Structure formats: structure tokens, C-alpha cells
Amino acid sequence: MSEATRITVHGDEPYDVVIGTGILGELPALVGGRARTVAVVYSENLPEIARPVAGALEQAGYLTHLVPVPDGEAAKDVTTLAGLWSRFAELGVTRSDAVVGVGGGATTDLAGFAAASWLRGVRCVLVPTTLLAMVDAAVGGKTGINIAEGKNLVGAFAPPAGVLCDLATLMTVPHEDYISGLAETIKAGFIRDPRILELVEADPAGAARPDGPHTRELVERAIQVKADVVGADLKESGLREILNYGHTLAHAIEKSEDYRFRHGHAVAIGCVYAAELARLDGRIDDKLVERHHEVFSSVGLPTSYRSESWDELRAAMNVDKKTRGATLRFVVLDELASCGRLAGPSEELLRDAYARVAR
Numbered sequence: 001m002s003e004a005t006r007i008t009v010h011g012d013e014p015y016d017v018v019i020g021t022g023i024l025g026e027l028p029a030l031v032g033g034r035a036r037t038v039a040v041v042y043s044e045n046l047p048e049i050a051r052p053v054a055g056a057l058e059q060a061g062y063l064t065h066l067v068p069v070p071d072g073e074a075a076k077d078v079t080t081l082a083g084l085w086s087r088f089a090e091l092g093v094t095r096s097d098a099v100v101g102v103g104g105g106a107t108t109d110l111a112g113f114a115a116a117s118w119l120r121g122v123r124c125v126l127v128p129t130t131l132l133a134m135v136d137a138a139v140g141g142k143t144g145i146n147i148a149e150g151k152n153l154v155g156a157f158a159p160p161a162g163v164l165c166d167l168a169t170l171m172t173v174p175h176e177d178y179i180s181g182l183a184e185t186i187k188a189g190f191i192r193d194p195r196i197l198e199l200v201e202a203d204p205a206g207a208a209r210p211d212g213p214h215t216r217e218l219v220e221r222a223i224q225v226k227a228d229v230v231g232a233d234l235k236e237s238g239l240r241e242i243l244n245y246g247h248t249l250a251h252a253i254e255k256s257e258d259y260r261f262r263h264g265h266a267v268a269i270g271c272v273y274a275a276e277l278a279r280l281d282g283r284i285d286d287k288l289v290e291r292h293h294e295v296f297s298s299v300g301l302p303t304s305y306r307s308e309s310w311d312e313l314r315a316a317m318n319v320d321k322k323t324r325g326a327t328l329r330f331v332v333l334d335e336l337a338s339c340g341r342l343a344g345p346s347e348e349l350l351r352d353a354y355a356r357v358a359r
């Protein structure tokens with residue numbers, strides 16, 4: 001057990017992200033005293049993590065029910081969501097009760113939306129178990145599911161009541177899923193906290209392991225970036241868009257690949273693409289673009305992607321949530337840790353930048 005760090009996310013209803021090792025004992029306080037019944041929604045892949053979570057709640061006196069959902073991205077669909085609503089009805093989850101979501105970002109996105117939509121909103125505490133979910137998905141209140149037309153197109157802004165990041169759970173995360181989370185961590189470095197980039201660059205192999213020397217600092221720094229941004233702009237009216245760096249192409253790749261492509265891997269490619277766009281638009285120099293290629297590839301993330309159809313990928317980008325009317329908008333860097341927007345880029349620019357990542 002290690003001493004926990006608390007990062008408060010400010011806003012109308014502030015909440016804490018609690019970070020440490022062996023800190024399950026902190027969970028009941030996050031769930032709070034009002035709830036009696038707690039539905040623990042967890043990925044069916046993770047019973048060994050979900051059972052102790054439920055145990056800690058039972059010990060604290062809650063009537064606790066384990067509610068498994070299919071693993072990973074496949075669970076972020078309307079059928080699974082409807083199944084959760086029915087289960088909550090059976091279990092008698094009332095407005096004063098709570099949902100606890102346990103798993104990677106797919107599970108926390110789903111559990112968060114199920115809680116936000118059940119009875120128009122019940123208390124939700126998230127226990128992220130992947131690096132990606134800790135540094136990004138579980139913090140900030142974006143919840144939702146995918147539909148055939150695009151990624152996360154149905155959902156709600158519904159901040160959790162608390163987030164518990166037990167770093168011990170990271171030890172069993174498959175390597176490819178771990179580095180997928182590193183992509184969002186590195187993204188936070190480019191948009192806001194370059195110290196993250198320095199830590200990764202100094203020891204890429206260490207950064208790519210959950211027991212690396214700087215894991216906790218990387219997690220805390222990335223969560224701090226997310227907390228600062230969503231605390232200032234929950235509903236993405238401006239600043240929050242920077243967290244979407246790399247995501248315009250990333251979500252198009254995920255959709256084209258039927259959501260069987262890891263989110264972080266797509267984000268790494270998307271960030272390189274955004275850097276290439278910024279270079280072609282005269283905003284950043286070759287060195288900063290090369291830094292993107294190097295830092296992502298140093299930890300084993302992809303920096304190139306060739307689609308069978310550029311037209312399909314290009315069309316998929318239109319449903320990006322930053323699009324306004326017919327105007328596609330990208331988050332780009334004007335310099336390191338300073339973001340601008342590229343609105344309505346020409347088709348030629350989009351294709352030229354793509355040629356540089358399709359190598």
C-alpha cells in the first residue's frame with residue numbers, strides 16, 4: 001500500500017481522483033453514505049479485480065451486486081446498454097443508489113453512460129484498470145457508446161462522483177493495451193505538459209512498463225492535465241477540445257476498422273497526422289513533427305496507417321464532434337504545449353498530410 005495522491009477535478013460538483021497502490025479501502029468514501037444498493041458493472045474479463053471491489057463495498061455495508069458486461073469495445077453498444085438498464089431495474093437501483101464501473105475505458109464509458117441515463121442519473125464511481133482509463137477515460141465525465149455511424153456518437157457529459165486509480169491493477173494489463181494508454185499520456189505531454197515527453201524520451205522502455213521508474217509520475221501528470229482542462233470547460237465549449245488532439249483521424253480509423261483497432265494506437269497515428277497538418281500549414285517546424293514520430297514509435301506505438309480507401313477515411317472524419325456545419329476542425333499545435341485550431345482545411349492539405357502517415 002502507498003500513500004494516496006488526490007487530484008480534485010473542479011466544477012459544479014467537484015470530485016477527487018485518488019491514485020495509489022493497494023488503495024481499495026478508499027472506495028466506500030467515494031461511493032458515499034447515501035447509497036444502499038451498488039451495482040458493480042465490470043468487464044467479464046476481470047472477475048479477479050471486480051470481486052475484491054465488491055468485497056470492499058460489502059464490508060462497508062452496501063448491498064452489492066456484480067454485473068458483468070462483455071469485454072472491451074464490443075460492450076460500448078446499445079444492446080449492452082439496454083441490458084444494463086434491465087439489470088438495474090431487476091436489482092432495484094434507485095435514485096439514491098450507485099453504480100461502480102470497473103475496467104478499461106470501454107467499460108468505464110459504458111458504465112458511466114448507463115448510470116447517467118438510468119432514472120436520468122444516479123451516482124457513479126469509476127475504478128479504471130488500464131492506463132488509458134486512469135489517465136483519460138474515467139476522468140472528465142465524457143460517457144457514451146458507439147454506433148455504426150461513428151465512435152462515441154451517443155452519450156452524455158456526466159462527471160463521476162469519484163475515481164479510484166489503484167496502480168496495482170496495471171500489472172496485469174496486456175502490453176499492447178498498456179502502450180495504448182501511453183499514447184493518451186504522450187498526447188497530454190504535447191498539448192500541455194512537456195515534462196511527460198521528457199520522462200518518456202529519457203527511458204522509453206521504462207515508460208512502456210507498468211513497473212517502470214516513472215509510472216506514477218506519468219499517471220499523475222496526465223491526470224492533472226485532464227483535470228485542469230475539464231475543470232475549466234466540462235462541456236467542450238473551447239479549451240476542452242485540446243484533449244481531442246489526434247482524435248479526428250483516430251476515430252475515423254477505429255470506425256473503418258470496425259472498432260477492432262486499439263484507441264490509443266489510433267490516437268498515436270492521429271497525433272502524427274495532426275502534426276503533419278500543422279507543418280504543412282506553416283505552424284510548426286520539422287523538429288516538432290519528428291518528435292511526434294520518435295516519441296510514439298520509441299514506446300512501440302504505430303505512427304503510420306494506410307487505409308484501403310482514403311475516401312472512406314475522409315468521409316468518416318466528417319462525423320467528428322468538433323465539426324461545425326460542413327467545416328471540419330482539427331486541434332493542432334502552434335508550438336509545443338500551445339494548441340490552435342485548423343478549421344476548413346483544403347482537401348489537398350488533408351490528402352498531403354495523409355500521404356505522410358500512409359508511408
Ligand SMILES: NC(=O)c1ccc[n+]([C@@H]2O[C@H](COP(=O)([O-])OP(=O)(O)OC[C@H]3O[C@@H](n4cnc5c(N)ncnc54)[C@H](O)[C@@H]3O)[C@@H](O)[C@H]2O)c1
Nearest residue numbers: 045072073104105106129130132136137142169172173263
Ligand atoms: N471518456 C473519455 O474521455 C475517454 C478518453 C479516452 C478513451 N476513451 C475510450 O476508452 C476506450 C479504450 O479504453 P482501454 O484502452 O482501457 O480499452 P478497453 O477498455 O477495451 O480495455 C482493453 C483490454 O484490457 C483488458 N484489461 C483492462 N484492465 C485490465 C487489467 N487490469 N488486467 C488485465 N487486463 C485488463 C480489458 O479486459 C480489455 O481486453 C475506448 O472506447 C475510448 O474511446 C474514453
Ligand SMILES: O=C(O)C(=O)C[C@@H](O)[C@H](O)[C@H](O)COP(=O)(O)O
Nearest residue numbers: 136140142151152240243244247321
Ligand atoms: O476528454 C476529452 O474531451 C477527450 O477528447 C479525450 C479523448 O481522449 C477521448 O478519446 C474522448 O472520448 C473523445 O471524445 P469524443 O467527444 O471525440 O468522442
Ligand SMILES: [Zn+2]
Nearest residue numbers: 184247263267
Ligand atoms: Zn482518446
